[in-house]
Amino acid sequence: EPEVTQTPSHQVTQMGQEVILRCVPISNHLYFYWYRQILGQKVEFLVSFYNNEISEKSEIFDDQFSVERPDGSNFTLKIRSTKLEDSAMYFCASNSGNYGYTFGSGTRLTVV
């Protein structure tokens, strides 16, 4: 069964530092997403990416965030100048179309 792979599984960073969360989507999928889940809260949509550009983003996804698909296989989420409230589980997902979503197992980001 093809998987979406996320690395690292857990990252601890100091407030104000930049982090890059990495994802390897399923190879023939066309749509890519980042979702965030603050501990004990709901899963929140951050951004969707299609055809090498952002197709939709939420109000959470401000200038602090950026996404990239640098080499045709990786899909990254960069968070600049991290804040304590950025601590959350970040899920990557890819989609073959028609809502064939596959989620990764997440990266837990802890900002201290």
Add this chain to the structure above:
Amino acid sequence: AQSVTQPDIHITVSEGASLELRCNYSYGATPYLFWYVQSPGQGLQLLLKYFSGDTLVQGIKGFEAEFKRSQSSFNLRKPSVHWSDAAEYFCAVGAPNNNNDMRFGAGTRLTVKP
């Protein structure tokens, strides 16, 4: 944009009892509807989905859900709960013509009593 509400934050049932988790959606047409389960520290696993056709959908692990257009609901059911079903359950809604973007409800945490 589409949205979904899960009215129950936490539900406790006894092992062997039946279960129904509520989900209501908001969307102008027939949406795509999903139920996901998340065990502690784990990712999201798809239980079942509804796109069209038969409004009663069967999923994995003995779960089913029924789409009721008149009530804008997609409640998840299981006739007999097992202790291993304890987890967080998320209902999600997608808009068929919206880049495949999906929105999640706040989740319902299920506790199973022995």
